[in-house]
Amino acid sequence: MDPGASIRTAQIIAVGSELLGTVRVDTNSLYLAGRLGGLGIELRAKSVVGDSRDELARLFRDAYGRADLVILTGGLGPTDDDVTRDAVADVLGLELREDPALVEQIEARFASRGLRMPAVNRKQALVPAGAEVLPNPLGSAPGLLLAGGGKLAVLLPGPPRELQAMFERLVEPRLRARTARAGLYRASLYITGQSESHVEEIAQPLYSKWRTAALPIETTILAAPGQIELHLCARSEDPDSAPRVLAEARDQLARALGAGVFSIDGRTMEEVVGELLRERAMTIAVAESCTGGLLQSRLTDIPGSSAWVAGGVVAYSNAAKVLFAGVPPGLIEHHGAVSEPVASALADGIRARLESNIGVGITGVAGPSGGSAAKPVGTVAIAIAGPEDSRLVRTVRLYGGRTQIKFSATQAALDMVRRRLLAQ
């Protein structure tokens, strides 16, 4: 190892044809991203490659030329399609030799289960010249660590439990000794009811200055269903000032973006609303039509929500609107089921029947059919009754497919409840 060179950047390569299909994703890289971030090592890119020795060798060569640290996961098993050892040895020009101590360990592992070691498992005892063996206490595939030219290559088995145990016990201490002191710090804001470009227009003049500040801050804008996310990230050797500078930047953005910012600590909208209700010892009841139960399901995803969720109804049919929320049939005939008066009557009715502080009524057109020129797919009327005599009614126009419209409608309703509670 070259003890002087410090490790600043990393790349991850996950090996396995099953990770190139339609179902499985490489989740090890999510875990590793978190551990690397904690060490102040920047993950520059990650890749997935099938069980092809040539393809893997090319990718590894490229990654090893660019990043200080390359972590390869998977492909260390005993079978023909396990090619990681060979590909890495190819690229680094190292000979593979059988390690007798390793053969013994693998044999002992099988013997402890009353089995003899299958011949194929001998392959797992092959070690590139000069490599350090990382014992695997939970599986038969040992890991490998190769150092040279100020760079590090780490080979770990694919099963998450084995990989994580080995990373934390064996790899992290070695990395810690070779990382700069700088840690990676993060802050984030979640905004609803505004478009990505609108957020960008307000945020860009602020964060463009921070890129070149004394402590540079990188900002990423992300559009997710029902919300826009702003992620701030800074690298610093000072564990005191960095979080403070980031928090100041975050708060400055929050002030500029106004009431649409619903979370500055990673909490979801339903967590934020649940917490506001809990603090005020208030309860909420819901009569929802087009969202079909999703609003109540989101509210009850939060542990302890039985303290503030009174329950409610899915008033999908007009009969259910009348029966469970006491909506006057004449109101539906006169204004149509998708209308602000009906949303109000749903909110009032469910609030009165469940004696809750707040009642929510939602009625709309989730599509794909059922729209009209006056009320196209995505038209949703939302009413909030309470607390006390307050009332809020809005009609929103939402976009996307059926499930996206359902989600966005629940997000708009939760945001109306949030603002109403904050205004108290």
Add this chain to the structure above:
Amino acid sequence: MDPGASIRTAQIIAVGSELLGTVRVDTNSLYLAGRLGGLGIELRAKSVVGDSRDELARLFRDAYGRADLVILTGGLGPTDDDVTRDAVADVLGLELREDPALVEQIEARFASRGLRMPAVNRKQALVPAGAEVLPNPLGSAPGLLLAGGGKLAVLLPGPPRELQAMFERLVEPRLRARTARAGLYRASLYITGQSESHVEEIAQPLYSKWRTAALPIETTILAAPGQIELHLCARSEDPDSAPRVLAEARDQLARALGAGVFSIDGRTMEEVVGELLRERAMTIAVAESCTGGLLQSRLTDIPGSSAWVAGGVVAYSNAAKVLFAGVPPGLIEHHGAVSEPVASALADGIRARLESNIGVGITGVAGPSGGSAAKPVGTVAIAIAGPEDSRLVRTVRLYGGRTQIKFSATQAALDMVRRRLLAQ
């Protein structure tokens, strides 16, 4: 384009710093892997890179040198950190020019929502010289297609809905004209109420023979929340016999696995149950407690579900159970809220009130608190009342966190409804 060269291999690059963190995974590549497989195009590798123009340019240069087709997803937005257009133009040495027709389209899109186009969105009208613009009917970021030297680069926006619509309408027809004949064929089975190892024990003797059959079939078993999936896959140049052989294999597995197989055509449980109800012109009503509206939300995720979902209640509190489903208060006191008699009363009560053919009652402990020695977290009582005088009551013991228990409980309830309808 070079019309002679055929497209055999592909690589995917997902662009976005948020995909290098600890939470988000690139799911577009799973979708694209499936579509490419259907075209007989082999996905060789996939990568994720942050919003760095240089890093992306290096990865793209490497991928474009190796694969016939490179698909880049994301990074086509209007903001500073959207770098895909620039990086690809850098590598291919193409000048970016503003396309006036595109500016007009983006302006019109904003105008249709009563908004003016923010200045930053002009960036989305920049087109590399010689590129074909792929219109995006669902978002403001157009895609781009660049052809040359027998290769193809396709740039698509990151939001899955936009990407999928554009891939199927605009990209797939172009690829189909340039692919070899051998296609990838798939079949799948979805099983509920059985463990992964149980399914494996029954399925393994069958599929192990198919690996070496005249048309070899690869089988993957996957455990997902509430279900086990078996995916069969074969590659063949014969578009007639391959689907037949796969269908035979799938049906053989379905017979061996029995009534737990709920789908052999990719439909979800809520689609299967919705279709059974639609065929029988029956309606369903739900009174759910611990699942908090999720069962009704799943039922109403299906377009047209207003024909068979009568609605229902989230009877989260005991008061709501009494008020909306007529559960006798004495029954709750005597047996406890989480009990088969209360589940039955919920099912009967909601069925009677909404005059539906089927009533479902669910009551349980979703956790993390609220469990007891007799009724630990994960205990859920489920009752199905109807059609006619039939009745089914079960208590299940589910595992996992709060949202997983909620989901598994709705899956068990839907499966009970499915079996009841099939037994008719």
